[in-house]
Amino acid sequence: MSLATPTPEPSPEDVSRALAEIERHLAEPAPPAPEPPAELDDTGETRRVRRLRAEVAEARALATLQTDDTPLLLDTPRLRKRRKKAHEAARLHLLGQDPAMRAWQAARMRRLLVGAAMVALTLALAWSTAGVQHFAAEGAPPWSPSWVFAWLVEPFMSIALLVVVGARAYLGTQGQPLNDRKLIRIEWLFLGLTLGMNAWPYLPWSTDDFSLSRLVLHVLGPIVAVAIVTALPIILAAFAQLDPTRGPADGGVTGLTYSANTGDRVRRAAAEVAPLIERAQVLIAAGELPDTPSAYKIQRALRCGMDDARAVRDALAQEAA
Numbered sequence: 001m002s003l004a005t006p007t008p009e010p011s012p013e014d015v016s017r018a019l020a021e022i023e024r025h026l027a028e029p030a031p032p033a034p035e036p037p038a039e040l041d042d043t044g045e046t047r048r049v050r051r052l053r054a055e056v057a058e059a060r061a062l063a064t065l066q067t068d069d070t071p072l073l074l075d076t077p078r079l080r081k082r083r084k085k086a087h088e089a090a091r092l093h094l095l096g097q098d099p100a101m102r103a104w105q106a107a108r109m110r111r112l113l114v115g116a117a118m119v120a121l122t123l124a125l126a127w128s129t130a131g132v133q134h135f136a137a138e139g140a141p142p143w144s145p146s147w148v149f150a151w152l153v154e155p156f157m158s159i160a161l162l163v164v165v166g167a168r169a170y171l172g173t174q175g176q177p178l179n180d181r182k183l184i185r186i187e188w189l190f191l192g193l194t195l196g197m198n199a200w201p202y203l204p205w206s207t208d209d210f211s212l213s214r215l216v217l218h219v220l221g222p223i224v225a226v227a228i229v230t231a232l233p234i235i236l237a238a239f240a241q242l243d244p245t246r247g248p249a250d251g252g253v254t255g256l257t258y259s260a261n262t263g264d265r266v267r268r269a270a271a272e273v274a275p276l277i278e279r280a281q282v283l284i285a286a287g288e289l290p291d292t293p294s295a296y297k298i299q300r301a302l303r304c305g306m307d308d309a310r311a312v313r314d315a316l317a318q319e320a321a
Helices: 012-027 047-066 077-096 099-127 129-137 143-172 181-202 212-240 258-269 276-288 295-302 306-320
Strands: none
Touching: 077 099, 099 129, 129 143, 129 181, 143 181, 143 212, 143 295, 181 212, 181 306, 276 295, 276 306, 295 306
16 A cells, blocks of 8 residues: 655745735736626516606606696695684674673773772872871971871871762763762862862972972872862763764774675665665654664664664665765
8 A cells, every 4th residue: 555645835935926826816807797688577678768767757747746736725834823813803803893892891991990090099199198297287296296197187188089089980980970069069179178288388488498399299199189080070971971782883982894894784785684774764754763863773763683773774874875
């Protein structure tokens, strides 16, 4: 049996040569891979043709949809919010035409004005208390009996004055103005005494160092009280004459109305309230209604709603014109 010949070990030169061959082989660019054959579908079109055809179809669909203005007709969130506010404003305006709402608004404003006037009157009389005390004390030492009792002069006059003014204010809010001459004279008596006692110590013949600003400062309270007592009955009398069932054209308390409403009421009168118009004409001919009656008088005479009465009024006015 023969033994195999041993393989000689490679020399370092052989190893270096082999490594150089491997590096050269790796540095050479790889040959391009052959393109796969185009896959055909059942119609004989390749994938590239199908992709281009889909792109063209998408472009045509986009061009068609871009000519449609339907999306532009939709309300944006901002437009929707503005439309909601406009609708709310229109409903508030209609609510403001309701007689009950007008009566509530007038009563609330009247209470506010009366309350503000009474507060201002109380503060004005309290302002003049110091001036009256200075007049009544006549230089008495502080905390002496005369000095202490001088502080009570203005309060008891102010309370008496507030009783009269408060009674007139309340009765005025109830539609029963109290204009008795005796009460008016009592008011002016108290106000005159308050004004005189505040101004007397500061007049030119009562003091050596006369100052106009100091005089005006001390008579400011009584002057404000006089103004409030004079103006409050006039304001309350005007509120007592308000009629919440009367519209703007009748001299009521509501604000502006839209001109389009007038045309709507005239057209409505010609079609829907013709019987009421005929009844109103009969009453005018009989002398039970004036030639140009107000909506309030028409409502009372025909026993109809205020909207129908206004429509009849507008129709009669149009016929008269």
